[in-house]
Amino acid sequence: MQRNLTVNGRQYPVDVDDDTPLLWVLRDxxxxxxxxxxxxxxxxxxxxVHVDDxxxxxxxxxxxxxxxxxxxxxxxxLEDLPVGKALQQxxxxxxxxxxxxxxxxQLMSAAALLTANQIPEDSDIDAVMSGNICRCxxxxxxxxxxxxxxxxxxxxxxxTESGRAVEGHG
Amino acid sequence: MHAKESSVRSSACSRRAFMVGxxxxxxxxxxxxxxxxxxxxxxxxxxxxxxxxxxxxxxxxVILILPYVEMGQGAYTSQTQLLAEELEVDLxxxxxxxxxxxxxxxxxxxxxxxxxxxxxxxxxxxxxxxLAGATARVMLETAAxxxxxxxxxxxxxxxxxxxxxxxxxxATYGALVDDAARLPVPLDIMLKDPASYKxxxxxxxxxxxxxxxxxxxxxxxxxxxxxVKFAAVAACPxxxxxxxxxxxxxxxxxxxxxxxxxxxxxxxxxxxHTWAARKGLAALDISWNEGNNATLDTARLxxxxxxxxxxxxxxxxxxxDPEAAEAQAASRYEAVFRMPMLAHLAMEPINCTAHxxxxxxxIWVGCQRLALARRLAAEALGIPLEKVTIHNxxxxxxxxxxxxxxxxxxxxxIAHQVEGPVKVTWSREEDVQHDYYRFHNHSRVRVGIxxxxxxxxxxxxxxGPSVMARWLPIFFQNGVDLDMVGGxxxxxxxxxxxxxxxxxxxxxxxxxxxWRGVGPTRNVFVVESVIDDLARAAGRDPLEYRRSLLxxxxxxxxxxxxxxxxxxxxxPLPRGRGRGISLLNDFGSYVAEVxxxxxxxxxxxxxxxxxxxxxxxxxxxxxxVHAQMEGGIIFxxxxxxxxxxxxxxxxxxxxxxxxCPVLRMNETPSIEVHIVDSAEEPGGVxxxxxxxxxPAVTNxxxxxxxxxxxxxPIDRARLRSA
Numbered sequence: 016m017q018r019n020l021t022v023n024g025r026q027y028p029v030d031v032d033d034d035t036p037l038l039w040v041l042r043d044x045x046x047x048x049x050x051x052x053x054x055x056x057x058x059x060x061x062x063x064v065h066v067d068d069x070x071x072x073x074x075x076x077x078x079x080x081x082x083x084x085x086x087x088x089x090x091x092x093l094e095d096l097p098v099g100k101a102l103q104q105x106x107x108x109x110x111x112x113x114x115x116x117x118x119x120x121q122l123m124s125a126a127a128l129l130t131a132n133q134i135p136e137d138s139d140i141d142a143v144m145s146g147n148i149c150r151c152x153x154x155x156x157x158x159x160x161x162x163x164x165x166x167x168x169x170x171x172x173x174x175t176e177s178g179r180a181v182e183g184h185g
Numbered sequence: 186m187h188a189k190e191s192s193v194r195s196s197a198c199s200r201r202a203f204m205v206g207x208x209x210x211x212x213x214x215x216x217x218x219x220x221x222x223x224x225x226x227x228x229x230x231x232x233x234x235x236x237x238x239x240x241x242x243x244x245x246x247v248i249l250i251l252p253y254v255e256m257g258q259g260a261y262t263s264q265t266q267l268l269a270e271e272l273e274v275d276l277x278x279x280x281x282x283x284x285x286x287x288x289x290x291x292x293x294x295x296x297x298x299x300x301x302x303x304x305x306x307x308x309x310x311x312x313x314x315x316l317a318g319a320t321a322r323v324m325l326e327t328a329a330x331x332x333x334x335x336x337x338x339x340x341x342x343x344x345x346x347x348x349x350x351x352x353x354x355x356a357t358y359g360a361l362v363d364d365a366a367r368l369p370v371p372l373d374i375m376l377k378d379p380a381s382y383k384x385x386x387x388x389x390x391x392x393x394x395x396x397x398x399x400x401x402x403x404x405x406x407x408x409x410x411x412x413v414k415f416a417a418v419a420a421c422p423x424x425x426x427x428x429x430x431x432x433x434x435x436x437x438x439x440x441x442x443x444x445x446x447x448x449x450x451x452x453x454x455x456x457x458h459t460w461a462a463r464k465g466l467a468a469l470d471i472s473w474n475e476g477n478n479a480t481l482d483t484a485r486l487x488x489x490x491x492x493x494x495x496x497x498x499x500x501x502x503x504x505x506d507p508e509a510a511e512a513q514a515a516s517r518y519e520a521v522f523r524m525p526m527l528a529h530l531a532m533e534p535i536n537c538t539a540h541x542x543x544x545x546x547x548i549w550v551g552c553q554r555l556a557l558a559r560r561l562a563a564e565a566l567g568i569p570l571e572k573v574t575i576h577n578x579x580x581x582x583x584x585x586x587x588x589x590x591x592x593x594x595x596x597x598x599i600a601h602q603v604e605g606p607v608k609v610t611w612s613r614e615e616d617v618q619h620d621y622y623r624f625h626n627h628s629r630v631r632v633g634i635x636x637x638x639x640x641x642x643x644x645x646x647x648x649g650p651s652v653m654a655r656w657l658p659i660f661f662q663n664g665v666d667l668d669m670v671g672g673x674x675x676x677x678x679x680x681x682x683x684x685x686x687x688x689x690x691x692x693x694x695x696x697x698x699x700w701r702g703v704g705p706t707r708n709v710f711v712v713e714s715v716i717d718d719l720a721r722a723a724g725r726d727p728l729e730y731r732r733s734l735l736x737x738x739x740x741x742x743x744x745x746x747x748x749x750x751x752x753x754x755x756x757p758l759p760r761g762r763g764r765g766i767s768l769l770n771d772f773g774s775y776v777a778e779v780x781x782x783x784x785x786x787x788x789x790x791x792x793x794x795x796x797x798x799x800x801x802x803x804x805x806x807x808x809x810v811h812a813q814m815e816g817g818i819i820f821x822x823x824x825x826x827x828x829x830x831x832x833x834x835x836x837x838x839x840x841x842x843x844x845c846p847v848l849r850m851n852e853t854p855s856i857e858v859h860i861v862d863s864a865e866e867p868g869g870v871x872x873x874x875x876x877x878x879x880p881a882v883t884n885x886x887x888x889x890x891x892x893x894x895x896x897x898p899i900d901r902a903r904l905r906s907a
Contacts (some may be wrong), residue, residue, distance in 0.1 A: 031458065032441075036460060055841075103398045113257030115581070
C-alpha cells in the first residue's frame with residue numbers, strides 16, 4: 016500500500032506491502048545503503064536506525080508499525096545530531112573500525128545510548144551495545160570511543176541544558 | 186643526508202636488488218621478485234606508469250593501485266604507506282584504486298595467484314610495493330636531473346616534488362611525467378634507509394575509516410547498478426543435493442516478484458526488492474533430490490576422523506628416530522585432540538551482483554580472490570575471461586570465506602536467466618548452511634619422556650582434509666598439505682620428531698575451506714596443550730618448561746617471557762582463577778598470549794583478560810597490528826566458547842546468531858597487546874592472534890580447575906566442580 020515515510024527529514028512515497036521491513040525499503044527502494052543487513056531476525060544490530068529518536072532493528076520492523084509522521088533517522092544523517100557527530104569523531108580518533116560493516120549499527124545504538132544516558136557506566140554500555148555483533152572484534156575500542164564521546168560532549172554542547180546537565184553529573 | 190645516501194647507490198644497488206629478490210616473503214617457498222619491463226610502458230602519453238602499482242598524470246595526480254583487498258585488516262592503509270614512503274608523497278596527495286582482476290600483474294609472489302589471505306598481504310607487498318614506489322621516484326629524480334643538467338644524486342624527491350637543493354630548483358611530479366615516462370625503467374633500485382622512514386612504522390590514520398562511520402562506504406552488498414533487481418536464493422539444504430521440482434506460482438503471486446530462476450542445485454526468486462524476493466522464496470514448496478548425503482550426521486564425521494587416526498599417514502617431517510626414542514623412554518604421554526566444524530559468519534552475508542549481457546558479464550562483489558572469481562564466472566557462462574569485468578568492493582569481513590568464489594558463479598548463473606543486473610543476497614541462514622567450513626580436525630600426539638621428565642621424542646599425527654589440494658595445489662606436495670602441518674611441532678626443539686599427515690576429506694558435497702588461522706589454529710591448540718600437560722606431569726611451571734625447549738628460538742622465547750612478565754605470571758590468584766600461556770611462530774610472526782579465566786563451581790566460565798605480545802618484524806602500522814591482534818583474539822574466543830557446526834540428515838543444524846552464537850561485548854575480556862620493537866622483515870598479523878588464543882584459554886582453565894580439555898569448543902559441563 017502507498018504511504019509516506021519520513022527518512023532523514025525527507026518525505027518518500029513508498030508503495031510496498033505492509034509487512035515489508037523498513038530495512039529493505041531503506042536499502043532497496045530508497046537506495047540508502049548505509050543501514051546494513053546482518054541476520055534478519057534482530058540478533059546482530061547491524062540494521063539499527065532511530066524511529067522518533069528511539070533505536071529500532073529495522074530488519075524486523077514492518078513499515079506498517081510506524082505511525083504517520085514517524086521520523087526515521089539512518090546513519091546517513093547521524094552527524095546532524097551532536098551526539099552522533101561526537102561519536103563519529105571518537106570512532107575516528109580511537110580507530111575503532113576494521114571491516115566497518117557493523118559500524119553503522121554500532122554507531123546508531125551508541126547514539127541512542129548517549130542520548131538516554133550521557134555518562135554511561137561500563138554496565139550501561141554492555142547492556143545496550145551487547146546487542147550489536149562485530150566479528151572483527153572492535154568491542155574494546157567501541158567502549159573506549161563511547162566514553163571518549165561522552166567525555167567530550169559537554170564541550171560540544173556548551174551552554175545548552177543537556178551540556179550543563181552532563182557537567183552536573185561529573 | 187640524501188646526497189650521502191645517493192653516493193652509495195651505484196656501489197650498493199646491485200647487491201641490494203639481489204637481497205630484495207632473495208628476501209621475498211618469509212616462509213617455506215621462495216619466489217624471487219620480478220619487475221617486468223613488459224609492464225613498463227605507460228598506458229597513455231600523459232602518464233608515468235612504470236609498473237602496475239603507480240600512475241602519475243600531468244596534473245600531478247598520483248594513483249596508487251592496491252593489489253590486496255580491504256576486509257578490515259588495514260590492507261589499504263599499509264599498502265599505501267609502503268608505496269607513498271618510497272614514492273615520497275604524502276598520504277593526502279594520493280588517490281587509491283583497488284586493483285582489477287589480473288593475475289599477470291597482481292598475483293601474490295608466493296601464492297602465484299591474486300589472493301588476499303594467509304596473513305600474507307603485507308609480506309607480499311613489503312618488497313613489491315616499496316620497489317614500485319621507489320622505481321617511480323627514481324625515474325622522476327632522473328628526469329629532473331637531466332632537465333637541469335645536474336647529477337641525479339643532487340636531486341631529492343619530497344612531497345610530490347623533485348628538488349635540487351644547491352640551486353633551489355624544483356619541479357612537481359606532474360611537470361616531470363612526460364620526461365620520466367621516456368626513461369627506461371631502472372631495475373636496480375635502492376630502497377630508503379629505515380632511519381629515514383616518515384610513514385612506515387607510524388600509526389597513520391586508516392584510509393578507509395572516514396567513509397565507514399558515515400554509511401557512505403560501499404560493500405559488495407551495497408552495489409546498485411541502474412535497473413538492478415533483487416534475488417533471494419535457496420540452495421539444496423543437503424550437501425551436494427540437487428533441485429527436484431518446484432511449482433513457481435506461489436512465488437509469482439507475491440507482489441513485486443518478477444521471476445523464479447531454477448539452477449541444478451538451487452532456486453532463486455527475483456523481485457523488485459529483497460523482501461519480496463524472500464517472501465516469494467518462502468512461499469515455494471521445493472522438493473530436493475537429496476542424494477548421497479541425506480543421512481550424513483556429525484557422529485559419522487567424527488567417527489571417520491577417529492578411524493583415520495588409526496591409519497598411517499604421509500610423513501611430513503622427521504628428525505631422528507622418534508619410535509626408538511619412545512621405546513627407550515622412561516615414560517610415555519599420549520593424547521587425542523578433536524576440533525569441530527566451524528563456519529565463518531562474516532557480518533556481511535554472502536552476496537554478489539551480476540549483469541550478464543550479450544557481450545559479456547559485469548560483476549559487483551567483495552572477494553578475497555578476484556582472479557578466481559573471474560575464472561569461475563567465465564566458466565559458468567562459457568565465455569572468455571576478458572569478457573568478465575569485476576568491480577571489487579570493500580569486504581564486510583572475509584575470515585577465509587571470501588577466499589572462495591562459489592557465490593560469484595551462482596550469481597552469474599542466476600543473472601544469465603535475468604534481463605538486467607541482479608543482486609543475489611543470501612539470508613544469514615543460507616550463509617551459515619552453505620559455508621566452506623573449517624572441517625573436523627583430529628590429532629594424536631605421543632611423547633617419550635626420560636627419567637628427568639624431559640621429552641625425548643615428539644610424534645604428531647594430523648587428521649584433516651587438504652583444502653590446499655583443491656584450492657592452491659602448490660601447497661599440496663608429495664601427499665602433504667603444507668598448511669595442515671603448519672606449526673605442528675611448535676617452535677620447540679624436540680630431540681626426535683615425526684609429523685604425519687592423514688588426509689581425511691569431507692564427503693563430496695560438504696565444502697571445506699580456509700578459516701582464520703588455518704593450519705596453526707588446529708596445531709597450536711594441540712602443541713600448546715601437550716606442552717602444558719608435560720610441564721604439569723613433570724611438576725614444573727609451564728612457562729619454565731617451555732623456556733627449556735626454546736634454546737633455538739630467541740624471538741619465540743622473547744615474546745613468551747615478555748607476555749608472562751606483563752601478565753604477572755606466577756602471582757597468586759584467588760580460587761577459581763587461572764592463567765594459561767601459549768606460544769606461536771607462524772605467518773612470519775611470533776606471538777605469545779596469556780589468558781586469565783575465572784570458573785565458577787557451576788561451570789560458568791569467564792575469560793577476564795588476555796595479554797598478547799607480538800613480534801611481527803617491522804610493524805608498518807603499529808595501531809593496525811594492535812587492532813588485528815585484538816580482533817584475532819576475539820575471533821578465536823568466539824570459536825573456543827561457541828564454535829561448532831553440526832550436521833543431521835545431511836544438513837547443517839545451525840542457522841543464525843541464536844544457535845551459532847559469537848562473542849558479544851559483555852563477554853569480551855580486557856585485551857592488552859604489546860609489540861616487540863624489531864627491524865626484521867614484516868610478518869603477518871591477521872591470523873596468529875586467533876591461533877594462539879585457544880590453548881591460552883584451555884591452559885588457563887586447567888590452571889583454574891585441573892580439567893584438561895582435549896576437544897573444542899569448551900564444554901562448560903566438564904568444568905562443574907559440584
